[in-house]
Structure formats: C-alpha cells, structure tokens
Amino acid sequence: MKKYISILKRTRLFAGVGDSEIELLLPCLSARLCTYKKGEYVLRQGEHLSDIIVLVDGNLHIQKDDYWGNRSILGQISVGEMFGEAYVTPESGAVLNDVVALEDSVVVYFDVKKIITTCSSACRFHATVVQNMFFAISEKNRKLVQKLGHMSKRSTREKLISYLSEEAKRKKSSSFTIPFNRQQLADFLSVDRSAMSNELCKMRDEGLLEFQKNKFTLR
Amino acid sequence: MKKYISILKRTRLFAGVGDSEIELLLPCLSARLCTYKKGEYVLRQGEHLSDIIVLVDGNLHIQKDDYWGNRSILGQISVGEMFGEAYVTPESGAVLNDVVALEDSVVVYFDVKKIITTCSSACRFHATVVQNMFFAISEKNRKLVQKLGHMSKRSTREKLISYLSEEAKRKKSSSFTIPFNRQQLADFLSVDRSAMSNELCKMRDEGLLEFQKNKFTLR
DNA sequence: ACAAGTCCGTTGTATTTACAACAGAAAGAA
DNA sequence: TTCTTTCTGTTGTAAATACAACGGACTTGT
Numbered sequence: 001m002k003k004y005i006s007i008l009k010r011t012r013l014f015a016g017v018g019d020s021e022i023e024l025l026l027p028c029l030s031a032r033l034c035t036y037k038k039g040e041y042v043l044r045q046g047e048h049l050s051d052i053i054v055l056v057d058g059n060l061h062i063q064k065d066d067y068w069g070n071r072s073i074l075g076q077i078s079v080g081e082m083f084g085e086a087y088v089t090p091e092s093g094a095v096l097n098d099v100v101a102l103e104d105s106v107v108v109y110f111d112v113k114k115i116i117t118t119c120s121s122a123c124r125f126h127a128t129v130v131q132n133m134f135f136a137i138s139e140k141n142r143k144l145v146q147k148l149g150h151m152s153k154r155s156t157r158e159k160l161i162s163y164l165s166e167e168a169k170r171k172k173s174s175s176f177t178i179p180f181n182r183q184q185l186a187d188f189l190s191v192d193r194s195a196m197s198n199e200l201c202k203m204r205d206e207g208l209l210e211f212q213k214n215k216f217t218l219r
Numbered sequence: 220m221k222k223y224i225s226i227l228k229r230t231r232l233f234a235g236v237g238d239s240e241i242e243l244l245l246p247c248l249s250a251r252l253c254t255y256k257k258g259e260y261v262l263r264q265g266e267h268l269s270d271i272i273v274l275v276d277g278n279l280h281i282q283k284d285d286y287w288g289n290r291s292i293l294g295q296i297s298v299g300e301m302f303g304e305a306y307v308t309p310e311s312g313a314v315l316n317d318v319v320a321l322e323d324s325v326v327v328y329f330d331v332k333k334i335i336t337t338c339s340s341a342c343r344f345h346a347t348v349v350q351n352m353f354f355a356i357s358e359k360n361r362k363l364v365q366k367l368g369h370m371s372k373r374s375t376r377e378k379l380i381s382y383l384s385e386e387a388k389r390k391k392s393s394s395f396t397i398p399f400n401r402q403q404l405a406d407f408l409s410v411d412r413s414a415m416s417n418e419l420c421k422m423r424d425e426g427l428l429e430f431q432k433n434k435f436t437l438r
Numbered sequence: 439a440c441a442a443g444t445c446c447g448t449t450g451t452a453t454t455t456a457c458a459a460c461a462g463a464a465a466g467a468a
Numbered sequence: 469t470t471c472t473t474t475c476t477g478t479t480g481t482a483a484a485t486a487c488a489a490c491g492g493a494c495t496t497g498t
Contacts, residue, residue, distance in 0.1 A: 064368065064371075066372075070373065072367075072368075072371035074364065074367055074371070085357055085360065086357055086358075086360035086361040086364060087357075087361070088357060089354040089357045089358055089361075090354070091354075091358070092357065092358065092361055096361070096364055096365065096368065097364070116350050116353060130349065130353075131335050133353070134335060134349075134352070134353060134356070135308040135309070135310075137353070137356050137357060137360060138304055138305055138306075138307060138308045138311065138356060139305075139308055139310065139311065140360060141304065141305040141356060141359060141360055141363065142305040142306070142308075142311055142315070144360065144363040144364065144367065145293065145305060145315050145316070145363065146315065147367060148291075148293055148363065148366060148367060148370065149283065149291075149315065151367065151370040151371065151409070152283075152291035152293070152370065152409040153285075153409075154289065154409060154454095154485090154486080155454075155455090155486095156454085156455075181474095181475070181476090182475070182476060182477090183475080183476095190370070190371040190372075190373060191455080191456095192455065192456050192457075193476090194455095194456080194457080194458090194476090194477080194478080194479095195454085195455055195456065195457095197476065197477055197478085198477075198478075198479095200477090201477065201478085213464095213475095213476095373455090373456080373484095374456095374484070374485090375484080375485075400444095400445070400446090401445070401446060401447090402445080402446095410485080410486090411485065411486050411487075412446090413446090413447080413448080413449090413485095413486080413487080413488090414484080414485055414486065414487095416446065416447055416448085417447080417448075417449095419447090420447070420448085432445095432446095
C-alpha cells in the first residue's frame with residue numbers, strides 16, 4: 001500500500017492532504033488494495049457495491065455488453081480517477097456496467113460509510129476528503145453530461161466532431177492522443193466501426209483533421 | 220419561502236431534517252427563492268453557477284439546442300429534485316445546457332460554499348444535509364448512466380424498449396405515464412419523431428405494448 | 439361554435455448507417 | 469526471419485433513419 005501513497009496524494013480525492021496524513025487516513029477509511037490482471041473484471045454488472053474505488057495503476061474501461069454482443073464503452077478510467085461512486089447510496093441498486101482492466105491494474109477500495117461518517121477527531125483531514133469526494137462526483141457528473149452531449153448527436157460525423165473538439169479543448173491543443181483504438185472509439189460513440197472509419201477518412205480528405213493511429217490533429 | 224418548507228422537507232436534500240430545523244438551516248445556506256413563468260429559462264448554456272437549485276413547484280426540462288436547431292432533451296426535473304450540482308466545483312466551467320420551465324415554476328437556490336463548509340454548531344443538521352447532497356448527486360450520477368444506457372442503443376426500437384422498460388421498473392408497474400409528448404420523447408432519445416412514432420405503432424401492432432397519449436402499458 | 443394551433447400517425451423518398459467481407463499494414467510471437 | 473494476430477481502411481448491399489409533407493384528432497382561446 002505504501003508505494004501508492006504518492007499516487008493517492010495526487011488524486012482528486014486526497015487533494016490538500018499530505019503524505020503522512022494519508023497514511024493516517026487509510027485505516028480510518030478501511031482502505032484495501034486489489035490487483036487485477038489484464039482482461040480481468042474489477043466490477044461486474046449486477047454486483048452490489050459499498051465502496052468507492054480509486055485506480056492507482058493501470059487502465060480501465062467502463063463498458064456493457066448487451067444480449068446480442070454489442071459492446072458500449074461508457075468511459076475510460078486513468079490512474080488517479082475514482083469510480084463506483086454512483087452505486088453506494090442506500091437506494092442505489094446493482095452496478096449497471098462492467099469495469100474491466102485493459103492492462104494489469106491496481107485499485108484501492110474505500111468504505112463509503114467510513115468516508116461520509118466523519119470519525120473521531122484523530123483524522124482532522126477527514127472533512128477535506130468528504131469535500132474532495134463531493135467535487136470529484138460533481139466532476140464525474142459533468143463528464144457524463146458531456147458524453148451525453150456527444151451521444152445525442154444524430155450522425156456519426158457530428159458525434160466525432162463533438163468528441164474530438166471536446167478532447168482538443170480538454171488537452172488545450174489541436175493535437176492530442178485519444179485513449180481508444182478505432183473499435184473502442186466506435187463502441188464509445190455507439191456507432192459502427194467501419195462507418196466511422198469511413199467518415200474519419202472523408203473528414204481527413206476534406207481537410208478537417210489529420211490522424212496517425214490514435215493521434216489526432218484538428219484543422 | 221415558508222409555504223415551501225413542507226415541500227423541502229420531503230426532498231432528498233433535507234431527508235431526516237424536521238420543519239423547524241429547515242427554517243434554521245435556510246438562512247445558514249443562503250437560500251433564495253425564485254419564480255419563473257412557463258417558457259422562461261432558469262439556466263442558460265454558458266452561464267456560471269455557484270448554487271445548487273431545488274425545484275419546489277412546477278416542471279423543468281434540461282435541454283440543449285445546437286446550431287441547426289436540433290433539440291436534445293437531457294432530462295426532466297420534477298418537484299423536489301435538485302439540479303446544477305455538476306457546475307459548482309472550483310474547476311467546472313460554464314453550464315452546458317439550458318434549463319427551461321415547462322410551466323410556471325418555483326425554485327430555491329442554495330449557496331454551495333455554505334453547504335460544504337460546515338458552519339457553526341448552531342445548525343447541527345448541517346452535516347446531514349452534506350450527506351444527503353452526496354447521496355443525491357450519486358443518485359443523479361446513476362440516472363445519467365442509465366440514460367447513457369438508452370442512448371447507446373443503436374436502433375430506435377431498442378432505445379424505446381430500453382427507456383420504457385426502465386420506466387416500468389421505476390414505477391413498479393407495467394402501466395405508467397411518461398413526462399414527455401412524442402416530440403419530447405424523440406428529443407430525449409435523440410431520434411426522429413416520425414420514425415419513432417412509426418416504430419411505436421409497429422410495436423403496438425406486434426402486441427409488445429399499448430398506449431393512449433402518454434400512458435403506456437407493456438405486455 | 440369557430441378558428442387557430444398543436445399533436446400524432448402515416449407515407450414516400452433521399453440519405454445514412456449497419457453488416458459482412460476482404461486486403462494491406464502493423465504489431466507480436468515463435 | 470516467418471507466421472499469427474490485430475488493426476485499419478475500403479467496398480457493396482441491405483436495412484434503418486431523417487426529412488418533408490399531409491390529414492385528422494384534439495386543445496385552446498375568443
């Protein structure tokens with residue numbers, strides 16, 4: 001666990017909390033470390049959850065496969081990001097999506113009850129963590145709304161423009177690398193891969209953008 | 220303001236807080252009442268926000284119109300529900316969507332800073348509100364994920380099935396009324412109204428469901 | 439009651455997308 | 469290297485969707 005404290009320190013959840021304080025907080029929040037090999041499932045649709053999870057190493061996808069084998073990728077989780085926060089309220093039911101490791105990954109589980117129930121005065125940074133968690137969920141919420149913005153576009157081209165310009169804005173550069181290959185991007189935007197590939201090339205030919213593999217440049 | 224306390228008491232945000240306590244909390248949270256006539260905008264895309272808002276009377280839609288006039292309805296807000304919570308973190312930028320009153324509506328603004336900064340011991344229910352807000356946002360998050368589930372379906376029929384069966388589950392009955400007319404439902408699911416109308420009738424002819432106006436019955 | 443406006447279903451056509459299949463490029467393994 | 473496997477772009481066809489347009493049912497306001 002100790003080797004990941006420096007990473008936890010840089011996460012949203014522990015912003016403003018120092019190394020030594022984090023070490024004190026960890027047992028107070030019932031922190032548990034778990035490792036997953038590439039391809040393993042961190043969460044499965046239908047499970048119940050009472051923890052918030054932070055990725056400290058590796059890379060995860062939030063996805064769902066339907067009865068006909070169509071895969072939807074709802075999002076991607078990078079090191080330092082939090083997930084599972086939508087399923088920890090008393091009323092929330094089962095987990096709606098799978099979370100799968102794209103590479104060997106390490107996560108830390110935190111008991112939500114412990115987080116929201118401010119404990120003894122021993123850990124005075126507890127309140128900071130609660131506030132951080134609030135901000136983190138709020139931010140997540142915003143991301144979901146943004147994704148809904150992409151998804152609500154009617155055509156493949158519009159979805160691509162919506163997503164790519166969003167990424168450009170986020171990375172503050174017209175050149176950026178996306179965390180998806182073509183199939184994954186198609187699953188993320190809920191479109192057909194070949195149709196999307198087609199559209200991307202058309203847009204390139206029209207001079208709207210350039211790309212090499214996962215690196216895109218908007219014009 | 221007083222006439223809405225009984226409504227606030229029944230909201231998620233104030234669950235477990237009594238009438239008299241709410242009255243004490245209101246000034247402590249910088250509560251401000253605002254009324255909007257049918258058709259007026261409560262929030263506009265691009266605005267900045269530092270409040271959480273609760274609807275205490277009326278009915279609202281969260282929506283966005285693009286350059287070409289296509290409207291997307293991201294969600295609908297009923298009395299007692301909270302919104303705006305995604306835009307109140309230090310880093311969150313402008314509001315991404317419009318919020319418009321479908322009928323004459325009344326909302327209450329709460330200063331977020333006041334909420335998350337636990338105040339003097341005078342209002343001992345403050346901590347409860349913080350926890351409630353956490354649950355409420357978490358719940359909202361879940362709703363967004365569910366909507367993404369509908370949106371990620373490829374065909375109009377699948378989107379309809381996804382949405383309608385979700386509603387049936389939520390209302391715990393195979394008969395239920397939806398808060399949208401046809402055009403609004405189409406905007407909500409990001410499909411063409413006539414194509415959707417067509418599909419609905421096909422499904423009815425196949426015996427999958429029945430409907431009169433906004434009342435649906437699944438078979 | 440009447441007029442104006444809205445809502446809903448229906449139809450035909452043009453456009454777009456999904457699906458299947460394939461070939462070349464790139465990446466990995468033996 | 470050579471052999472696989474994966475990834476990407478391309479094409480043709482079938483299917484689904486968007487768009488425009490219209491008539492009837494229902495509302496609303498005068």
